[in-house]
Amino acid sequence: MYSELIADHFMDPGFVGDVENPALEFEIGNSVCGDRIRVQAGVTDGTVSEIAYRAWGCATSVATGDIFCESVKNTALADIASRTPEQIEAMLGELEPSQHHCVHILTEMHQSLLAEAQTQGVI
Amino acid sequence: MYSELIADHFMDPGFVGDVENPALEFEIGNSVCGDRIRVQAGVTDGTVSEIAYRAWGCATSVATGDIFCESVKNTALADIASRTPEQIEAMLGELEPSQHHCVHILTEMHQSLLAEAQTQGVI
Amino acid sequence: MEMQELSGYFDYNATTPLSDTVVQAMIASLSQFSNASSSSKLAQGNKALLKEARQSVARLLNCSAAQVAFTSGGSEANNWAIKSCLLPCSQAPGHIITTAIEHPSVLDTVRYLERAFGFTVTRLQPQASGAIALAEVEAALQPDTQLISVMYANNETGVIQPVEGIVALAQARGIKVHVDGVQIVGKRQVDLPALGADFVSCSAHKFYGPKGVGCLYIREPDQLEPLIHGGGQEMGMRAGTENLTAIAGMAQAAQDCTSMVAQWDAHYSDCKAQLMGRLEQLPFSIRFNGETCVTQAVANTLNFSIDGVRAEALAAFLDRKCGIQVSIGSACSNNDASKQHSHVLSAMGLDEARIQGALRVSFGRYTQLADIETFVQQLEACTSKLLAMSEMA
Amino acid sequence: MEMQELSGYFDYNATTPLSDTVVQAMIASLSQFSNASSSSKLAQGNKALLKEARQSVARLLNCSAAQVAFTSGGSEANNWAIKSCLLPCSQAPGHIITTAIEHPSVLDTVRYLERAFGFTVTRLQPQASGAIALAEVEAALQPDTQLISVMYANNETGVIQPVEGIVALAQARGIKVHVDGVQIVGKRQVDLPALGADFVSCSAHKFYGPKGVGCLYIREPDQLEPLIHGGGQEMGMRAGTENLTAIAGMAQAAQDCTSMVAQWDAHYSDCKAQLMGRLEQLPFSIRFNGETCVTQAVANTLNFSIDGVRAEALAAFLDRKCGIQVSIGSACSNNDASKQHSHVLSAMGLDEARIQGALRVSFGRYTQLADIETFVQQLEACTSKLLAMSEMA
């Protein structure tokens, strides 16, 4: 069963799509359920100015992609980097046991974004 | 569960009581359930002219005593002697398995009546 | 269920009527048809209902929801506890202690284990009071005792068994204890964690819930082998699509019971006092079977024999003539081998005539003091009539 | 239950709604509270109800009432048949033949017997069609084979198994056969004596009856050890105060089913033809899982995968956005070890992506042809949206 938060983000995701000439791009895959999420982002002055994703996965992981995008849009990479594991977990609200893998997905999205930002020298 | 026949004869037995100076008297007991029934009868010209019983037993055996008395009252002993086992069984109507011991009681009442009549020389 | 229909009902230990609140809860659940194990939105109402139901029952037993597994009734719960405890030992069958006064679902389960797997069994006889002596339980303990199964309150006499003492004896030796709690829940407040037994069986239809649903309290839920293997229902312990309607009914019954049981119990004590007082005034020789004091027997139950009267006939009279229902200590049967004498009263050492004269009167929340008075009057009339019938000059 | 609420319900194989007649029968039974085993006048209505109910179910199965024992559902019936057949052999455990596509209540019961008592087990894999090959059953037979347990129709694919042939093989060798008939009863006319299996399990909530009640058909009732030992209920074969309300519901469902099943089945065939025809027109790559022909699979069931789509997400969309319920071949799980892929589709050899894309659509008596059309339209819309979401440039 999906919480309202997950359901809303799954049913009407605001960030599905592509970013033209993205400064950052990464793809994560979850070996457990085979979910794949690709994120593209634009960065301006150390802040995520544009972001979009595409996903092949279960409802909760599609929602997770959207929640991630919403949460980083117009946010400084430095602030994103300072998020604690607890804060990240809390972003998804209440989850059923079978949905907990999305916490890993969300954590990985944070890590990948920051790693990619480092690689691209925008942080 | 009692059939209407059994219930009627149990609830309002017509023949409970004693016969004054009975020509015949016998008592039967059933070892299985400990039922005891005593029958007293008057005989006139080979016909049962008076009959009464007393019983300590389950509802069905109390009813059986009454059904017996009703069926022999004003009946020639010779006619009583000609009843077949099937006819005797049919007198009790439909019975549940646990009530079948009353067929034995009824059969025994027939046998005892006739034996007692023989002993007393009224048949 | 109209009250007046119940004024002659004195067989609450056999089963209870559904209370109005329970009927409402069951009817409301009938349209919630979706499978509670599905993840669809439709199923969520069912899931929530199941969760709340488990909590309601847990509150009644003063335990945690995780310790409550729903079953199809008390019989299944008894079978489950005993078999799941002992079947794992079937290659090295040990010793079982139980009593001669258990419900058939315990007696037959134990007999099955004895017959099919070679477990040895001690069946303790009760004292004349109807209670098992704790000292006899202690004396029966063997090094290979694997389970003690004993009921909390007996269904025929209401007599309470020394379960606390038995649990203490068993725990000191690491022996598991199963308590058949079917006849106590709904009559007394219980606190199962405080009792400390490993398993306690309950049945909803003894406390104004539906038939066909009960539960097993499991002290340590992780260790129990299912009786019904399969899907993940009941925390993986009992397979089968959940009987939501019955569970909804049981939950409502548990809620009502949690708040009302103390009050009901006080009322039962009043009824029992009145009944005993009036019986003693009757011009018959009446003997009470087993302990009657409400500290030692549940207050809603009274078992007695009237000298010279066959209870079977008396009960039939009461039922047919007066619309009064009671239970009896001995039913008719077709042959000697299957004499249907109460195994409980027999074990208490009562003679045959007394068993054949035994009536069990059990009352409940719908019983009024006035009903007791009516009952005694009818009892007197019917008894007199029967005695007159059998009075041999 | 209003019809319109059901127009989006395509999960009849999981459970069915109660029909109105069943609801009425259940509500009517709620006030009949007396214990059916009592001899009081009050109890007679219950006894009669129970007797008629058994006859109604027997008529549905074309067997005699004495061969029908009520249970708490299909899971209990499966456990009962298998354990009662095999536990008596636990000191000399032999060989069991079953399949990899059984319901968990069969799979787990067999696994329990294997683990706890050392029975050996052959689990036959289905062909790509979803059916077990009769030749493989024959090849699996061993001199010590003690039971064959196989389902009649599979719950996920609807595919019918060669039970007649299996019974013939087994009977020639004196081997007992248990058939899980839960997914056939209510969808096809059955004739259990003609089938000849020793045990057949049924569950009421698959044919518009209540959850928590079912039955076991027993060819030779005298030979069966109870699963739930105790009182004399169910002809001495299954203890527990009878769940009259649920049994009343099952009986009504059986009656309706007896007269309507042929008509329902014809309607399901129409629905299935329409659904398959429309799916084939969609601009997606759709693959049917298992045999779809109505001679080889029940007509109410269709299992298919859409390439490139995760069924979990699609089902969530259909449920949340369109009020449509279906089942899926793979649920999310928390770790690799407990991947929740359908064991049925896995056994059929489907690859992971196809299992993750698998939807099960199952319809019933309330499904209208127009509902199928709506379903296909919504499926198209949701699928398009999901495909667009995942389309990586």
Ligand SMILES: Cc1ncc(COP(=O)(O)O)c(C=O)c1O
């Ligand atoms: C094939 C099959 N067998 C057994 C069962 C179990 O029946 P129940 O839910 O009544 O326990 C089901 C459904 O749940 C089933 O589909």
Ligand SMILES: Cc1ncc(COP(=O)(O)O)c(C=O)c1O
């Ligand atoms: C002491 C006792 N245990 C167990 C049971 C069985 O419960 P159920 O009827 O729910 O199977 C009963 C009553 O029937 C009982 O009185």
